[in-house]
Amino acid sequence: MSRAIPTTARNSYRHISQLLSKPAWSVRALLPSEPSSTPTITPKQLHHLLRLSALPQPSSPAAEASMIATLESQLHFVRAIQQVDTTGVEPLRSIRDETAAGSEDATISVDSLKDALENEETWGHCQRPRRRRDAPVDTAGIEDWDVLTTASQKVGRYFVVKSAKGAGTPES
Amino acid sequence: MPRIPTSELSRYLLAGQLSRRGCLRASRICLQPVANFQTRRFASVETQSTSVPPTPLRKQLKEQAKALKASGQKKKKNIDNQTVPGWELTVGIEIHAQLNTVRKLFSPATTSFNDSPNTHVALFDLAIPGSQPLFQPETLIPAVRAALALNCDIQRVSRFDRKHYFHWDQPSGYQITQYYEPFAKDGRIGLLARDGIAAEDGESIAVGIKQVQMEQDTAKTTAQPGEAHWLDFNRVGMPLIEIITLPEIHHPATAAALVRKVQMMLSAVDACVSGMEEGGLRADVNVSVRRVDDTSGKLGTRTEIKNLSSFKAVEDAIIAERDRQIAVLEAGGVVEGETRGWSIGSTETRRLRGKEGEVDYRYMPDPDLGPVVIDPQLVQRLASSSGVSPDVETDQLIEKYGLTAKDAISLLALDGGARVQYYYNVLDALSELGAETDAIVTILAANWCLHELGKLTEVSSDLGMTADGECKVPSRDLAALLHHLCRREITAKVAKELLWAIFRGEVAPGGVTEAIKDNNLWFNELSKAEYEALADRAVEGEDKVLGEFLRFADGKSKAYPRGKLMFLVGKMMRAGPEHRMDPTSAERVMSTRIDDIYLDALGNKQ
Amino acid sequence: MLTRRRLQALRLRHAQRSIPSRYQRRQINHFISKEADPVPPIPAQRTPFTLAVKDNITTKFSPATTTCASPFLADYNSPFEATIVQQLRDLGAVVTGKTNLDEFGMGSHSVHSAHGAVSQEKDGYSAGGSSGGSAVAVANGEVDLALGTDTGGSVRLPAAYCGVVGYKPSYGMLSRFGVVPYANSLDTVGLIAKGVGRIREVVVRRGLWEVEDGRDPTSLGRKARRRIAQGREGYGGEDVELEGVRLGLPVEYNIEELEGGVRDAWVKAAGRLEERGAKVVPVSLPTTRHALSAYYVIAPAEASSNLAKYDGVRYGRRSEGESDAAEGGVLYAASRGQGFGEEVKRRILLGSYTLSSEAMDNYFLKAQAVRRLVRRDFDRVFRLENPLQDEQETFDLSEMSEEIPMENKLGPAEVDFLLCPTAPTLAPKLEDVMGGQGVLDAYMNDVFAVPASLAGLPAVSVPMLVEGEERMAGLQLIGQYWDDARLLGVAEAISEVLGGKR
Structure with missing residues (x-):
């Protein structure tokens, strides 16, 4: 049933005003009402998180307690999302063209790689592919900048890190 | 309680005097391989063993090593190394291979190797604030070919994720990889006996490939004194693929064989052209053990050994880690899930990093990068332009050209794949000369390409072999040489000398026949009569030797006196004009005359 | 009464609490760095205009530093300049300086800065955040246009507090190359000016909306822009009439914490727009709560x-x-x-x-799923379709609040734009903000701004008068994806009705 819009000015304010007469919810209700009795973050967890984030450990027990309290209140604030029924709902990772047409635009095809495919030859008895290495490569605007200009420490053309062995180990 | 091999038992029992030979049940007790240990025949030996408590494996190995050292013997490569009785080894491998591209994975800066430091760095490679990644689609060319060579399913859509950790070789504080949705999955690699798998794996074994993913390489760091590290970001962001196998490998040699074969296959499709030695291919292995009679169905805790840089290291590190884990478990301990390292020449892996749980990579889909969408037609095109696979090529060499598996593999491996090109060039040239390229010819050519050419490099290590298969001995010239040899126009000895001459540049290209002519090297073989005359001369005064042949003919000795025959032939060769003699012909004449003439003559004498 | 000295002391004390003392700068308020000799625009035929750039957007040489208000980048000289800055220079912009902000864009009052808090000139009110410096520079008349970044309201909120116009484009419209990222999937470059007209000129008439930046992987592709524009009006720069425009009032934006004065102003604005021929209907966006x-x-x-x-x-x-x-x-x-x-x-x-x-x-994956539901809510109430996906949203009537009247048996009204406040309150006093507000209190200011950010939708805040107050409140207009041209056109018309500057 459609509601006809009143023609008088006073009435339009009234109908709109009426719509908004009752607040729908309270945002402050997201805040924890009191310090949590069952803490979800232990000091050990905090230390682990700080290490993962390469941030310093708390400077005092008071600072530690404060960090934990802050984190717990933040988690309380955001935990509200767990009440939402998201069965069958795909996570939205980014705002991007997800249409079939957009997917087609993004598809990498033989045509997209035309130049690179022309830059290879087949060779030998087994007709194997081989990338040609003689073609000139344009790196203007890409490699021609002063790479070391913002470094606080450097040796010749190298950046420098000083660290005891084992504090950060190679990955791959 | 694990059983103890008899080789160990023999050191405790009967004061170490347990004879390996000639005791009551010698044929059954002595030198059984450890794997066959579980037979009842050793029952009597075992009951005696209860008087001596069994020592844990680690102690045994230490004592063994000490004893070996004391005896001055080098530790022999023991095929028994592949298994430890009572235990099952499980290995999974992760291989990182640098892709052969012009540009990096997420920036248009160029790939390089050992260039001046920090000269191939785009803004994003240094994680300059405000810079963004740009996927370079040409990366798909080697990436897809590599995955296809490993029989993977190429996914139409794949995505990128950030793997977070802090290290000076990772400027963004995260690596962009494909953790959740890689571009290739569910592949498999077949390994054959000829690839060097463990004997225990039989004729062939297939190992599943879980996935292949694209990811960024890290910066190069050079350690300096004073705990400093110098950083070169040229390598940051270069495209890698990571190949993850299923944990379906159970023997160390097979693991090494897999890595070796993957390297060969990636090189063949031009996906990765620098190998383990140059650092273009790295392997990490996951190792776990469990008892053979474990019914839980679960694998043991695994440890990861990172950054193995040679095939041998792969095998050695797995053996060392397996033995370490077994020792820990036998002592009643628990294997920690940790990361370990291996250095060449070590005997044990060393702990690098704590429990897996301490490192949380917090994989997050990269919000800047869109999905990679691959056209199936592109996949088709890359598949059809990958060339003949190394396995098919090896089969061809064996079946079509008659090479042994060993020779085929050697030929393919030499000179980075160029030697076999040279071989094909030689065969082509032989065809052009009108030779019938039957098995005799192809095998002869192979022997020369492998072994005779190989002898040249003993003196001077440089054949000057180009990637297309030409060297200081032009293939046409070797073909000409072999053509004459096949038609018995020159002897093998002459041919070898000519080879040396060609190598030293003393024969002009295309001038083989002329050189033979000019130097009068044609094989002007002796006539049958001349051979016979030499044979007659050779047996003069050799009645005693002939007597051996008579005894054989009379059935008084069991073996034909081949050595004596060669002695007589040698006498013939020395007496006559050697350059006009073919040892095979001389041998034939001699043995015929022995049977037909000399023995009768001898008999008559007696 | 809050004296200037006391305000400065407060600012310093707050800064001291957060940042080591050596990074405090007493004088700098809305500007972090000023260009002594601003470079005149190169295309001489363009009419020059002054531009302030938020200091998390890189500039090269003029000014030389990009600090993001962080001690980390205190002396940082970027080796390259952001695309948007280059584009605006090409249109005649003269960059006069880099403005103060919450460090790396994180904050709602521009107080978390290595250079001390920003405040409005008058009476020590919060300038809003994180683009507070840019909003103040515009409000003071020091620049014609200012660049900011809007991740969860960081352009709209300070514009609302400072009584100026703040525009957040559709995600992917303006290049982010050179914008130091806070949250990549939410960051948008935004524009602040005294009137909508200036913004519309630059974005629509001068064609910034059309240009893809190949260096930004999130910049919407050329083909997609063309495709989507075919389903949109207004990019020719034509004026938009209010007559017949359907404005939705999202009932979930009526929260308990909405200040009475702001609510009244909202109602009044809606009523006046109805008088001019717009149609005002209630809509429901249930996921707003989350x-x-x-x-x-x-x-x-x-x-x-x-x-x-x-x-x-x-x-x-x-x-x-x-x-x-x-x-x-x-x-x-x-x-x-x-x-x-x-x-x-x-x-x-x-x-x-x-x-x-x-x-x-x-937490993370769950939040991303909720994000999709937030976007779905918008898609259901807008007349225009979401051009980023093929499947279109229909409403499940059982999910709808009973208070929403039905348009017909198929469902409630579909609207052209949403009309709501930009923030639940007027600009608070800086003293209150810095004097012991909990960490979470500032989060709550973003409640009306965040949903459009999650959905990547274009939104603009225009100032509206509040009865009995000198300060103005922000009135927010939200449109469907890529409906920026019409959005700005309607915003301009609304500004005129409400008596703001065009």
Whole structure:
């Protein structure tokens, strides 16, 4: 049933005003009402998180307690999302063209790689592919900048890190 | 309680005097391989063993090593190394291979190797604030070919994720990889006996490939004194693929064989052209053990050994880690899930990093990068332009050209794949000369390409072999040489000398026949009569030797006196004009005359 | 009464609490760096206009530094300039300086800054955040146009507090190349001006909306822009009539904390627009209740990732001493401890937690699913379709609040734009903000701004008068994706009706 819009000015304010007469919810209700009795973050967890984030450990027990309290209140604030029924709902990772047409635009095809495919030859008895290495490569605007200009420490053309062995180990 | 091999038992029992030979049940007790240990025949030996408590494996190995050292013997490569009785080894491998591209994975800066430091760095490679990644689609060319060579399913859509950790070789504080949705999955690699798998794996074994993913390489760091590290970001962001196998490998040699074969296959499709030695291919292995009679169905805790840089290291590190884990478990301990390292020449892996749980990579889909969408037609095109696979090529060499598996593999491996090109060039040239390229010819050519050419490099290590298969001995010239040899126009000895001459540049290209002519090297073989005359001369005064042949003919000795025959032939060769003699012909004449003439003559004498 | 001296002392004390003293700058308020000799525009035929650039957008040479209001980047000279700055220079912009902000864009009052808090000139009110400096520079008449970034309201909120216009485009319209990222999937470059006209001129008439930047992987592709524009009006720059425009009032934006004066102003504005021929209908966006929580999972998570690059090795301030692992043996902890302010560290920690393996499913992935529901809510109420997906949303009537009247048996009204306040309150006093407000209090200011950010939708805040107040409130207009041209046109018309500057 459609509601006809009143023609008088006073009435339009009234109908709109009426719509908004009752607040729908309270945002402050997201805040924890009191310090949590069952803490979800232990000091050990905090230390682990700080290490993962390469941030310093708390400077005092008071600072530690404060960090934990802050984190717990933040988690309380955001935990509200767990009440939402998201069965069958795909996570939205980014705002991007997800249409079939957009997917087609993004598809990498033989045509997209035309130049690179022309830059290879087949060779030998087994007709194997081989990338040609003689073609000139344009790196203007890409490699021609002063790479070391913002470094606080450097040796010749190298950046420098000083660290005891084992504090950060190679990955791959 | 694990059983103890008899080789160990023999050191405790009967004061170490347990004879390996000639005791009551010698044929059954002595030198059984450890794997066959579980037979009842050793029952009597075992009951005696209860008087001596069994020592844990680690102690045994230490004592063994000490004893070996004391005896001055080098530790022999023991095929028994592949298994430890009572235990099952499980290995999974992760291989990182640098892709052969012009540009990096997420920036248009160029790939390089050992260039001046920090000269191939785009803004994003240094994680300059405000810079963004740009996927370079040409990366798909080697990436897809590599995955296809490993029989993977190429996914139409794949995505990128950030793997977070802090290290000076990772400027963004995260690596962009494909953790959740890689571009290739569910592949498999077949390994054959000829690839060097463990004997225990039989004729062939297939190992599943879980996935292949694209990811960024890290910066190069050079350690300096004073705990400093110098950083070169040229390598940051270069495209890698990571190949993850299923944990379906159970023997160390097979693991090494897999890595070796993957390297060969990636090189063949031009996906990765620098190998383990140059650092273009790295392997990490996951190792776990469990008892053979474990019914839980679960694998043991695994440890990861990172950054193995040679095939041998792969095998050695797995053996060392397996033995370490077994020792820990036998002592009643628990294997920690940790990361370990291996250095060449070590005997044990060393702990690098704590429990897996301490490192949380917090994989997050990269919000800047869109999905990679691959056209199936592109996949088709890359598949059809990958060339003949190394396995098919090896089969061809064996079946079509008659090479042994060993020779085929050697030929393919030499000179980075160029030697076999040279071989094909030689065969082509032989065809052009009108030779019938039957098995005799192809095998002869192979022997020369492998072994005779190989002898040249003993003196001077440089054949000057180009990637297309030409060297200081032009293939046409070797073909000409072999053509004459096949038609018995020159002897093998002459041919070898000519080879040396060609190598030293003393024969002009295309001038083989002329050189033979000019130097009068044609094989002007002796006539049958001349051979016979030499044979007659050779047996003069050799009645005693002939007597051996008579005894054989009379059935008084069991073996034909081949050595004596060669002695007589040698006498013939020395007496006559050697350059006009073919040892095979001389041998034939001699043995015929022995049977037909000399023995009768001898008999008559007696 | 709040004296100037007391305000300065407060500012300093707050800054002291967060940032080491050597980074305080007493004088600098809305500008961090000013260009002594601003470079005149190169295309001489363009009419020059003055531009202030938020200091998390890179400029090269003029001015030379890009600090993001962080101790880490205190002396940082970017080796390149952001695309948007170059584009505006080409249109005649004269960059006069870089404006103050919350460090790396994290905050709602521009108080978390290494250079001290921003305040409005008058009476020490909060300038809003994080683009507070830019909003103040425009409100003071010092520049014609200012650039900001809007991740969860950081352009619209300060515009609302300062009584000027703040516009957040559709995500992917303006290039982010050179914009130091806070949360990549939410960051948009935004524009602040006294009137909508200036913004419309630059974005629509001068064609910034059309240009794809190949260096920004999130910049919407050329083909997609053409495709989508075919389903949109207004890009020819034509004026838009209010007659017949359907404006939706989202009932979930009527929260308890909505100040009475702001609510009344909202109602009044809606009524006046109805008088001019617009049609005002209620709509329901049920997931609004959870949008703020979802935002505060996603944004800090992406931020913790984006800030992992700050270690002092390749650029930025570095901790002194022999080792980069001096702080407890943890690599880079010393530099990062000193280089980041407290709010930034808090968000990094929160982000690390929600991405950790134990929390990932129930926090980060869950928030992303809620995000899709937030966008779905919008798609259901807009007449125009969401051009980024093929499947279109229909309403499940059983989910709808009973208070919403039905248009017909198929469902409630579909609208052209949503009309709502930009913030639940007027600009608070800076004294109140800095004097012991809890960490979460500031989060609540973003409640009306965040949903449009999560959905990537275009939104603009125009100032509206509030009865009995000198300060103005912000009235927000939200449109469907890529409906920016019409949105700005309607905003301009609305401004005229409400008596604002065109």
